[in-house]
Amino acid sequence: MLAFLFRRVSLIVPTFIGVTLLAFALIHLIPGDPVENISGERGMDPARRERLLREFGLDRPLPVQYVDYVANVLKGDLGTSLTTHEPVLDEFTTLFPATVELAFFAMLLATIVGLPAGIIAALKRNTVADYAVMGVSLTGYSMPIFWWALLLILFFSVQLGWTPVSGRIAVEYDVPALTGFMLIDTLRAGDASAFRSALSHLILPSIALGTIPLAVIARMTRSAMLEVLREDYMRTARAKGLPQWRVVLVHALRNALIPVITVIGLQVGLLLSGAILTETIFSWPGVGNWLVHGVQSRDYPVVQGGILLVATIVITVNLIVDLTYGVVNPRIRHA
Amino acid sequence: MPEIAFTAALGETPAPGPLREFWNAYAQSRGALIGLALIVLLILLAIFADVVSPHPPNEQYREFTLTPPAWDAGGNTRFLLGTDPVGRDMLSRLIHGTRLSLLIGLISVAISLSAGTILGMIAGYVRGLTETVIMRLMDVMLSLPSLLLAIAVVAILGPGLINAMYAIAIVLLPHYVRLARAAVIAEAGREYVASSRIAGAGPLRLMFNTILPNCTAPLIVQATLGFSSAILDAAALGFLGLGAQPPTPEWGSMLAGALEFIQRASWVVTFPGLAILITVLAFNLMGDGLRDALDPKLKR
Numbered sequence: 001m002l003a004f005l006f007r008r009v010s011l012i013v014p015t016f017i018g019v020t021l022l023a024f025a026l027i028h029l030i031p032g033d034p035v036e037n038i039s040g041e042r043g044m045d046p047a048r049r050e051r052l053l054r055e056f057g058l059d060r061p062l063p064v065q066y067v068d069y070v071a072n073v074l075k076g077d078l079g080t081s082l083t084t085h086e087p088v089l090d091e092f093t094t095l096f097p098a099t100v101e102l103a104f105f106a107m108l109l110a111t112i113v114g115l116p117a118g119i120i121a122a123l124k125r126n127t128v129a130d131y132a133v134m135g136v137s138l139t140g141y142s143m144p145i146f147w148w149a150l151l152l153i154l155f156f157s158v159q160l161g162w163t164p165v166s167g168r169i170a171v172e173y174d175v176p177a178l179t180g181f182m183l184i185d186t187l188r189a190g191d192a193s194a195f196r197s198a199l200s201h202l203i204l205p206s207i208a209l210g211t212i213p214l215a216v217i218a219r220m221t222r223s224a225m226l227e228v229l230r231e232d233y234m235r236t237a238r239a240k241g242l243p244q245w246r247v248v249l250v251h252a253l254r255n256a257l258i259p260v261i262t263v264i265g266l267q268v269g270l271l272l273s274g275a276i277l278t279e280t281i282f283s284w285p286g287v288g289n290w291l292v293h294g295v296q297s298r299d300y301p302v303v304q305g306g307i308l309l310v311a312t313i314v315i316t317v318n319l320i321v322d323l324t325y326g327v328v329n330p331r332i333r334h335a
Numbered sequence: 336m337p338e339i340a341f342t343a344a345l346g347e348t349p350a351p352g353p354l355r356e357f358w359n360a361y362a363q364s365r366g367a368l369i370g371l372a373l374i375v376l377l378i379l380l381a382i383f384a385d386v387v388s389p390h391p392p393n394e395q396y397r398e399f400t401l402t403p404p405a406w407d408a409g410g411n412t413r414f415l416l417g418t419d420p421v422g423r424d425m426l427s428r429l430i431h432g433t434r435l436s437l438l439i440g441l442i443s444v445a446i447s448l449s450a451g452t453i454l455g456m457i458a459g460y461v462r463g464l465t466e467t468v469i470m471r472l473m474d475v476m477l478s479l480p481s482l483l484l485a486i487a488v489v490a491i492l493g494p495g496l497i498n499a500m501y502a503i504a505i506v507l508l509p510h511y512v513r514l515a516r517a518a519v520i521a522e523a524g525r526e527y528v529a530s531s532r533i534a535g536a537g538p539l540r541l542m543f544n545t546i547l548p549n550c551t552a553p554l555i556v557q558a559t560l561g562f563s564s565a566i567l568d569a570a571a572l573g574f575l576g577l578g579a580q581p582p583t584p585e586w587g588s589m590l591a592g593a594l595e596f597i598q599r600a601s602w603v604v605t606f607p608g609l610a611i612l613i614t615v616l617a618f619n620l621m622g623d624g625l626r627d628a629l630d631p632k633l634k635r
Contacts, residue, residue, distance in 0.1 A: 018475035022487075029491045138366075138623075142615040144567055146574050147590060147608030150597060154605075158598055273482035277571055291483065292575055295490050303490055311478045318478070 004326050012315050019315070023308040024069050027300055028062070078305035083297055088305035092287060097180030098168060099286035102278065103271050105202055106210035111264065114214040118221025118260075122229065123248065133218060140215035146277040149208035153281070156204060163204050166283035170197045209278045213267045220263045224256035231255075258325070265321030269314050360628035367624020373617035381434040388427035389415070392584045396422040401600045417602045419593065425602065428584035429610050435585045436614055439500055439569040440562040446504035448558050451511025456542045458512065459519030470516070473509035481506045485568055489577045496585065499578035503565045510557055518550030552629040559622035563615040570611050586611050 053059045057068060072078070078088040114137075121133035157165045168182050169175065173194040175185045183202070186195040228234065229252055237251045276288035283289070287306065294302030351359065361367055380387060390396075396414075400422040403410045410417065416425040458466040476484060488502035522528060523546065531545045572578030573587025581592055586607040593603035 014471045015474045015478055018471055019478060022475060022479075026487060026491060138619060139612070139616060142563065142567075142612055142619050144570050144574075144587075144608055144611045144615070146571060146587075147604070147611065150590070150594075150604050150608070154597060154601055269477075269480045271480075273480035276480070276482050276486070277574070280575065291486070295486055295577065296575075298490075300490075303487065307479065307483065307487055310480065310483055311475075314480065315478045 001326075005323065008319065008322055008326070012319055015315055016312070019308060019311040020070055020073060021066070023304045023311075024066050026304050026307065030300060073308065078308065079301035081294075081302050082299045083302075088301050089309075091290065091302070092305065092309050094180065095285060095287050095290050098182070098284060099272075099275055099279070099288060101181050101183065102202070102205055102209060102284060102286060103268075103275060105206040106208075106271065106274075107213060107264070107267065109206050109210040110213035110217055110267075114217030115221055115260070117214075118218040119225055119248070119253065121218065121222040122225030125226065130222075133222070137215035137218040140211045141219070143211055145208055145212060145274050146281055148211060149204070149278055149281040152204045152208055162200075164197075164201050166281075168198060168201050168285060169194065170201075173197060205278050205282045205284055208281070209271065209274045212270060212274060213264075216263060216267065216270075217260065221256065221260050224259045225252060228252045228256045262321060262325055265317065265324070268317045272310055272314065357628055361624055364624045364627060366620045367627070370617045370620025370622075370624060373613065374621060377433050377437060377614060377617065380430055381437045384430050384434045388424070388430040389413075390424040390427040392428045392431040393423060393582050394427075396424070398422070401596065401603070403600070404602050407602075416606055417600070419589070419603050420596055420600075423582075425606055428589060429586070429606060431584045432586045432589065432607070432610060433614070435496070435579065435583065436566045436569065436611070439496070439503070440565040440618075443500045443503040443507065443565045443569075444558050444561045446501070447507040447561070448511055448554065450504070451508045452515045452547070452554060454508075455512040455515025455517075456519050456547065459516035460523065460538065460542050460546075466516070469512065473512050476505070476509045481564070482568060482571055485572060486575070486577060489572060494572075494577045494580065496579040496583060499569050499572045502572070503568050506568065507561050507565065510561070511554065514553050514557055515550065518553060519546055522546045522549050556622055556626040556629060559618055559625055563618035563622070566611065566615055566618070 050059075057065060060068075076089055078092075080087050081091060084091065117133045117137070121130045124130050153165055156163045164170065169186070173186075173191065175182065175189050175191065175194055175198075178185050178188060182198040183195065186198050234247065234251060237247045242251075272288070275286060276292060278284065279286045279289035280292050287310070291303065291306045291310075293299070294306060361371075396418060399411065399414060399418050401420055402414050402418040402422075404417040404425075405412050405415045407417075414424050414426070416429065418424055419428070454469055458469040479487070485499070485502040485506050488505055489498055492498035492501060519542070528541065528545055532541060536545060569578055569585070570587030570590075573585045573589075574591045576588070576591055579585035579588045581588055589607040590604060593600075593607070597604050
């Protein structure tokens with residue numbers, strides 16, 4: 001087990017170095033040098049440019065700059081935003097809980113709906129129920145989620161007036177940000193109506209973001225269940241006279257869940273891609289929205305730092321998924 | 336062919352040819368057939384966009400801005416799906432958008448399929464340090480959410496339709512590299528490869544003439560599914576203002592331009608999205624069908 005742990009963790013070191021190289025290269029690959037980008041559209045006299053280049057250490061050889069960059073990253077210094085002049089890391093940590101909250105509920109929804117849907121489709125194979133689940137999930141899988149989000153707003157917010165159009169909470173509430181998770185913060189403040197407001201703001205974005213993972217989970221659960229249902233131990237379980245629910249939930253599902261859990265874990269990248277779009281549409285104050293603004297306003301330290309941080313998160317989560325998988329399934333450990 | 340001639344001479348029913356056999360397997364799935372039919376229709380629309388669309392895509396009919404679809408109250412049969420905020424015919428723009436979306440899919444998949452296959456074959460054939468470098472690089476690319484990677488590339492190259500295609504090609508690349516490498520490693524130990532090597536085939540011939548034809552199935556399936564992610568990502572980039580720029584009738588950027596009218600004129604939002612959904616769905620259906628037909632091992 002220890003050897004597996006060591007081997008798997010050491011694998012991410014080159015990946016992480018690659019990510020820092022990519023983030024570092026980004027600043028140097030963009031058209032114009034960083035000083036010009038800082039100065040904006042206005043021209044700059046050569047002497048001032050020289051001085052700024054030296055001030056930012058941009059006149060040194062690239063390898064030196066790279067080592068310097070990595071040293072700063074390891075110290076937690078990711079530069080300052082050109083638009084807000086706040087440290088990039090601080091901005092990220094303030095906004096990240098909003099993204100986590102959204103992603104968590106999207107994933108919860110996807111699992112709660114997707115898992116049973118996949119089980120039903122597998123049990124009722126080649127019936128109307130199966131075709132319905134597979135049809136809906138294929139459609140969900142093919143859905144441009146920015147458009148899906150707009151349809152949800154159009155129907156639930158504009159036509160029915162049930163849910164708010166954007167933001168995390170109605171403006172009249174001022175909840176002290178302790179954890180950054182709006183639901184927890186409103187609960188801790190003991191403000192029930194603020195909690196309801198936060199919850200109602202969360203519903204539509206969660207549906208929008210959760211749709212693709214839901215489709216993936218339903219499809220994956222169905223095929224994993226079909227695989228397991230063919231096994232000999234299933235016939236044994238039935239032959240023992242166990243009730244159907246026990247055969248399905250205990251004997252089949254437990255074994256079918258292993259690949260499904262992996263798939264759920266590996267949705268993180270997909271989820272963050274979706275979060276970029278969902279947050280933009282719902283003006284959700286999270287990391288995705290921040291990154292899009294960063295690109296649009298050519299705020300390169302934000303883009304650079306954001307890419308590095310997001311990649312780190314994806315690498316870490318994938319590592320955790322892999323390690324859990326290794327714990328659950330010994331065959332992987334010794335492969 | 337000689338086999339068929341032989342069995343025919345014996346007076347037995349000839350075995351179906353490989354193409355026929357493939358078609359029989361493919362046609363078993365109704366979804367796959369629907370997908371294929373939709374794609375043929377979309378390709379025809381794209382080719383004959385200028386002939387089929389009732390109006391030029393960028394022609395502004397100023398007196399008809401935001402006309403609802405023909406079946407709505409206040410609709411006009413001249414504009415079947417209504418007009419957009421500056422009076423352009425929605426139907427014509429959507430038809431021309433088909434051309435763009437299919438082109439984006441075709442070009443970005445072609446770039447990443449060919450580059451990815453070559454890189455993957457080299458990695459799988461040469462092994463060693465070359466393989467490590469290539470595969471770790473792909474790991475880095477996979478560790479970024481696809482849309483974020485595309486956004487990063489666009490940030491470097493600048494927004495626009497062509498750059499969006501490059502960005503998407505880069506995003507899709509790791510999948511082909513991984514597939515090609517895995518296939519080469521699996522095939523390289525087979526006897527037919529060894530016999531070809533003994534017959535004096537050089538590494539290039541071995542890679543591209545001997546091994547490659549035997550690993551096309553997963554690459555074809557991935558390429559088909561790549562079309563749908565390319566079209567989705569291009570639309571997302573267009574929607575964020577980082578892809579095709581107005582007045583290009585690209586579906587994603589059409590949606591972006593229509594956002595402020597969502598309450599008054601829902602059709603400017605619903606139709607472009609529906610076009611994206613149908614196209615992506617068609618490629619996903621065909622991809623699933625191809626996978627089942629080409630690779631019976633994966634059939635579930």
